[in-house]
Amino acid sequence: MILTIKYFGMLAEVTECAEETITFSESTVSELLKMLLAKYPALEKKEFQVAQNQTLVSEDAQILNSEIVLLPPFAGG
Amino acid sequence: MSRYSRHIILEDIGIDGQNKLNQAKVLVIGAGGLGCPVLQYLAAAGIGHIGIIDFDIVEESNLQRQILYGTSNLGQQKAIAAKQRLTDLNSTIVVDAFTEALTPQNALAYFSNYDIIVDGTDNFETRYLINDAAILTNKPVVYGAIYKFEGQVSVFNYNNGPSYRCLFPNSPSKNDIPNCSEVGVLGVLPGIIGTMQANEVIKIILGFKNVLSGKLYCYNSKTTQTFTIDIKKSTTEFEKIKSKRDHFEKQHYTKTCDSTVKEMTIDKALQKENILFIDVRELDELPKANRLQHIKIPLSTLNHELHNIDKTKTIMMFCKSGTRSKKAVSMLQEHNITNCYSIKNGITAIENYFKIHA
Numbered sequence: 001m002i003l004t005i006k007y008f009g010m011l012a013e014v015t016e017c018a019e020e021t022i023t024f025s026e027s028t029v030s031e032l033l034k035m036l037l038a039k040y041p042a043l044e045k046k047e048f049q050v051a052q053n054q055t056l057v058s059e060d061a062q063i064l065n066s067e068i069v070l071l072p073p074f075a076g077g
Numbered sequence: 078m079s080r081y082s083r084h085i086i087l088e089d090i091g092i093d094g095q096n097k098l099n100q101a102k103v104l105v106i107g108a109g110g111l112g113c114p115v116l117q118y119l120a121a122a123g124i125g126h127i128g129i130i131d132f133d134i135v136e137e138s139n140l141q142r143q144i145l146y147g148t149s150n151l152g153q154q155k156a157i158a159a160k161q162r163l164t165d166l167n168s169t170i171v172v173d174a175f176t177e178a179l180t181p182q183n184a185l186a187y188f189s190n191y192d193i194i195v196d197g198t199d200n201f202e203t204r205y206l207i208n209d210a211a212i213l214t215n216k217p218v219v220y221g222a223i224y225k226f227e228g229q230v231s232v233f234n235y236n237n238g239p240s241y242r243c244l245f246p247n248s249p250s251k252n253d254i255p256n257c258s259e260v261g262v263l264g265v266l267p268g269i270i271g272t273m274q275a276n277e278v279i280k281i282i283l284g285f286k287n288v289l290s291g292k293l294y295c296y297n298s299k300t301t302q303t304f305t306i307d308i309k310k311s312t313t314e315f316e317k318i319k320s321k322r323d324h325f326e327k328q329h330y331t332k333t334c335d336s337t338v339k340e341m342t343i344d345k346a347l348q349k350e351n352i353l354f355i356d357v358r359e360l361d362e363l364p365k366a367n368r369l370q371h372i373k374i375p376l377s378t379l380n381h382e383l384h385n386i387d388k389t390k391t392i393m394m395f396c397k398s399g400t401r402s403k404k405a406v407s408m409l410q411e412h413n414i415t416n417c418y419s420i421k422n423g424i425t426a427i428e429n430y431f432k433i434h435a
Contacts, residue, residue: 006304008295008297008304009224009227046249047247049244049245051306054307055306055307055309056244056309069304069306071293071295072224073201073222074222074223074224074227074229075201075204075222076199076222076224076267077107077109077110077111077196077197077221077223
């Protein structure tokens, strides 16, 4: 399946892109994260949540939707 | 009531709605980039009782986005300067200025005096503290946070809705996420996000249906893209906080989150006694801090020169902007040297100080 991954905030600095499409052949969020961490080892140190279909999902959720968002917390004010 | 006539003629507000605004009590934590627009619109809207908590002072680099302050306020306490401005904007409301930091010791007492809490802070430990104290006092929190060109808005703990910990259960690790003073921020961004927070406060007070609860609104000012994400309530996160109630006041939020690094403005640092300034920049970096008595230990060699640091003194470290000096503070903390601070905005702030106090 072709997925569009969006990176918000400082995550886009790690990946050096705000959005990319990848080919994904496995099934869960944790498998997707494993793939992304292999591609971008610096993501390991970052805190973020994953949203699919505009809803936060846990790591054991199935990837169903073609658009995934990686969402970090912001401290600034 | 001609002051509020444009509200009153709105069918959804009317005299009843305006009375609700006039009777509301709102506590704004942080009178910075987010807090300023929040406070400005809440005061203008006639929120009857506004509390401001901020321990910081107005610096020149704040004026690019903290729109309640002017050049004449430089060096003043933000809470006091904000109160002055708001009282001029609307003398019919009550504004309380608190110039101390929010802590686990004072948070519950502060929160119990207000209906709604606004999070306009700039660090994770205070954000988690606000979340937890709001759960314990059962108050809604209007949340806003920014990073460079991106912002987030949500309403937490409202009508049995989710909390900040339901969104981000884990505190980011040390030094992971810098704040505005380290990375910069588009000045207008906190204006947009803070104004949206003020809007949510008013919606809550007026009892509007579609309060931004259970959702995180994300805005990118560079692309003008917005994204709204649904957040589910985690009862486990709520139970964890409620179970800690008895020893809440004894908790140390600074130890569990990012921004554990203590920062201090140069003005405040110079008021302290028995201090040691350390320039942690590389030895050839300019400008030199000629007017400030200090020693030089570059961050790159700090680990090997711990024996050269007089631990009986309060250690104030500075670099160019504050990023390396914060790392230096963490490094010393790891070696159990805890009485140390990073000078906010580094050499830039030091130079400004000596320009003003020439």
